[in-house]
Amino acid sequence: MRNLANVLLLAAMAGATVVSYLVPPAKGFQEPDLARIIFFHLPCAFAATAFLFYGAFAAIRSLSGDRLLWDARAEAAHAMAAAMAIATMLSGILFSRVQWGAWWQNDPRQTSFLLVLLILGAYFAIRSAFQDPERRARNSAAYAVGSLLPNLFLIFVFPRLPQVSTFHPMVIGKQGGFDPIYWRTILLVFACLMATAVWAYRQRVRAILLEERLEQLDAELDSRQRHAADRVVRAVRLPEPDESPGG
Amino acid sequence: MWACLRKEWLAETRSRAGVLAAGLFSVSAVVAVWFASFGFRLPGGLAAGLLWVTLLFSAVVALPRVLLAEEENGTGDLLRQWARPHAVFWGKALFNSLQMILTAVALTVLFLVLTDLQIRHPLLLALSLAAGCTALSAGTTLCGALAAQAPNRAALSVAVSVPFLLPMVALGITAVRVAFGQGEPSGGWQGCVGLACYAVATFSGGPHLFAAVWRR
Numbered sequence: 123m124r125n126l127a128n129v130l131l132l133a134a135m136a137g138a139t140v141v142s143y144l145v146p147p148a149k150g151f152q153e154p155d156l157a158r159i160i161f162f163h164l165p166c167a168f169a170a171t172a173f174l175f176y177g178a179f180a181a182i183r184s185l186s187g188d189r190l191l192w193d194a195r196a197e198a199a200h201a202m203a204a205a206m207a208i209a210t211m212l213s214g215i216l217f218s219r220v221q222w223g224a225w226w227q228n229d230p231r232q233t234s235f236l237l238v239l240l241i242l243g244a245y246f247a248i249r250s251a252f253q254d255p256e257r258r259a260r261n262s263a264a265y266a267v268g269s270l271l272p273n274l275f276l277i278f279v280f281p282r283l284p285q286v287s288t289f290h291p292m293v294i295g296k297q298g299g300f301d302p303i304y305w306r307t308i309l310l311v312f313a314c315l316m317a318t319a320v321w322a323y324r325q326r327v328r329a330i331l332l333e334e335r336l337e338q339l340d341a342e343l344d345s346r347q348r349h350a351a352d353r354v355v356r357a358v359r360l361p362e363p364d365e366s367p368g369g
Numbered sequence: 370m371w372a373c374l375r376k377e378w379l380a381e382t383r384s385r386a387g388v389l390a391a392g393l394f395s396v397s398a399v400v401a402v403w404f405a406s407f408g409f410r411l412p413g414g415l416a417a418g419l420l421w422v423t424l425l426f427s428a429v430v431a432l433p434r435v436l437l438a439e440e441e442n443g444t445g446d447l448l449r450q451w452a453r454p455h456a457v458f459w460g461k462a463l464f465n466s467l468q469m470i471l472t473a474v475a476l477t478v479l480f481l482v483l484t485d486l487q488i489r490h491p492l493l494l495a496l497s498l499a500a501g502c503t504a505l506s507a508g509t510t511l512c513g514a515l516a517a518q519a520p521n522r523a524a525l526s527v528a529v530s531v532p533f534l535l536p537m538v539a540l541g542i543t544a545v546r547v548a549f550g551q552g553e554p555s556g557g558w559q560g561c562v563g564l565a566c567y568a569v570a571t572f573s574g575g576p577h578l579f580a581a582v583w584r585r
Binding site: 185237240241243244247248251252257260261263264265267268269271272275276279280283284285 | 511512515516518519520521525528529531532533535536539543552553559560563567570571574575578579581582
């Protein structure tokens with residue numbers, strides 16, 4: 123049953139990719155054919171945002187109780203958010219090159235997403251700094267919750283400030299100028315991508331919990347062996363009085 | 370809280386380590402900016418960016434020390450026994466705010482003298498610096514607490530503080546560039562109010578997160 127679901131997921135993702143190539147090229151772009159990057163760029167950005175906020179929710183749960191399970195979920199969610207944010211950055215840089223003529227445009231949305239990626243990097247820096255799982259969970263959860271405000275500001279507020287001018291088209295809200303067929307394709311790719319990402323997230327949570335269990339078992343085994351070694355009585359030959367160095 | 374603030378004040382007046390570190394770093398950074406801009410006048414936007422970057426780095430260099438020093442000197446456990454985490458956070462964050470505001474005043478005066486910039490909106494400059502320094506202090510205190518018990522605490526506190534504080538710096542630049550005469554005043558005041566909200570949010574949410582990590 124699980125294998126069938128995985129095969130269906132793979133088929134859906136392949137189907138969505140094919141559909142994205144069947145949609146007519148977008149008018150109004152420098153390279154209309156390559157505007158299809160949007161079909162993957164936008165869903166990756168949406169998925170990154172969703173995992174980022176789910177990660178913060180898991181961190182809040184981790185601080186309030188059932189620490190290790192929710193910490194594993196928070197770590198996996200942040201890992202998925204980082205993967206999706208990197209995919210967004212890479213596809214955005216490619217889009218910027220082919221449509222606007224430069225790899226990096228100093229665009230506020232590009233810059234703010236890079237800052238989100240740096241905050242994610244700091245989260246993993248905190249995780250790697252602590253060996254003790256309890257302290258690692260506590261400190262990284264506090265950072266994830268604390269960075270919720272900067273992340274909200276960077277994703278939703280900063281690119282929309284009137285003082286900053288952006289190359290990015292405003293695709294959500296009144297100014298959203300996409301053709302309905304483009305929106306349908308974006309939503310189809312987003313649904314397939316989210317299903318794949320949720321599958322990967324669940325695998326990651328299982329892997330983290332198994333790693334922790336393995337570490338616990340290792341520690342228990344180590345402790346047992348140490349106790350066993352303490353109890354072993356080894357025969358030691360005592361020197362005879364005339365064999366001793368002084369005698 | 371007041372006892373914690375007083376303790377930090379007394380410790381600082383004895384050693385002057387924080388003020389010296391922040392002051393020396395800030396003066397060196399401003400002199401470096403002056404060398405880089407020698408012979409031409411800095412535009413308002415660039416000057417605001419340079420001023421805030423200098424403030425950011427002087428904050429991340431000097432401010433987390435109030436918590437890192439507790440762990441290095443082994444006085445953290447005593448403080449945990451004697452004071453509530455909220456009081457410790459507010460005491461240390463208030464002390465950091467005072468230190469940061471003093472640093473910002475000295476740094477801005479030096480910056481203005483060396484770069485010969487005109488201030489169009491002095492009130493906006495003063496309020497945005499005050500709100501920004503308060504927000505930076507609360508954020509840096511929290512990041513210092515997160516890194517305090519790590520083996521590589523000094524490097525980690527800088528590494529985690531910078532991305533955390535950059536959105537505040539963006540708001541600060543928005544306000545200060547208007548104070549230096551670039552952009553619409555409404556945008557500058559918007560940035561200033563944003564900074565004040567950020568400071569309030571960090572000061573009110575910070576103690577709860579601090580309480581979660583401030584234990585053995």
